[in-house]
Amino acid sequence: MSNTQEVALKYFQEGYNCAESVVLATTKNPAATAVASAFGSGLSCTEGMCGALSGGVLALSLTKGKGARHESAELGTEVKALVEGFQTTFGSTGCSTLLGFSLTDKDAGEKFQAKGCFETKCSLYVKYIIEELDHLLKPTQPL
Numbered sequence: 001m002s003n004t005q006e007v008a009l010k011y012f013q014e015g016y017n018c019a020e021s022v023v024l025a026t027t028k029n030p031a032a033t034a035v036a037s038a039f040g041s042g043l044s045c046t047e048g049m050c051g052a053l054s055g056g057v058l059a060l061s062l063t064k065g066k067g068a069r070h071e072s073a074e075l076g077t078e079v080k081a082l083v084e085g086f087q088t089t090f091g092s093t094g095c096s097t098l099l100g101f102s103l104t105d106k107d108a109g110e111k112f113q114a115k116g117c118f119e120t121k122c123s124l125y126v127k128y129i130i131e132e133l134d135h136l137l138k139p140t141q142p143l
Contacts, residue, residue, distance in 0.1 A: 005130045009123055017041060018122055022055030026133050027062050035062070042095025045103040050095050052125035053086050056133055063137055078136050085132060090125065098125070 008025035012018060017040025020033045036058050038044050040051035048054075057079050064072035072078070087093050096102045099121060101111045112118070 001127065002130065002134055004134060005127045008126050008130050012118075012123065012126055018051035018126055019055035019058065021126060022052055022129050022133070023059050023062070025130060026056075026059040026137060029062070032058070032062055041103050045108075047094065047096045047102060047104070049093050050086070050098055050125055052122065052129045053083065053093055056082050056086075056129040059133055060136060082129070082132055082136070086125075086128065089128060 004025050008021045011021040011024055016024060016033070017037065019036040019039035023036040024030065024033045036055050039049075039054035039058060042048045042051060043054065060075060060078055060082065062068065064075045064078070083093060090098060092098050099112070099117055100115065101108065103112075105111065115121075
């Protein structure tokens with residue numbers, strides 16, 4: 001496991017959501033964490049994209065998007081590769097599909113704990129995204 005993966009998982013264990021953990025570990029910019037907050041838990045429990053994946057897209061955009069210090073014309077290609085790689089590896093990009101239940105279920109917290117989702121699912125998604133970002137962001141420096 002890379003140092004960045006360890007840092008992201010530490011943030012995740014400390015209570016940052018999956019998107020916040022990815023963004024903070026990769027950009028090292030605490031202000032960027034606020035940008036990521038609504039993207040965790042499948043876009044704030046709306047059955048959306050996995051928060052770790054959303055955090056990865058945000059990290060790429062913050063680091064390589066328009067106006068960033070290391071702006072890249074390849075940003076769209078890199079985002080597409082990140083999303084497609086995640087889809088291929090895990091079979092879906094949707095949080096609810098990945099977890100096997102909806103975070104809007106009234107017993108979602110109990111299901112999350114009972115299924116060990118933090119350890120057996122979400123941590124894997126965070127580690128995967130960080131590994132991919134390590135390759136995509138290697139030539140640049142964090143914000």
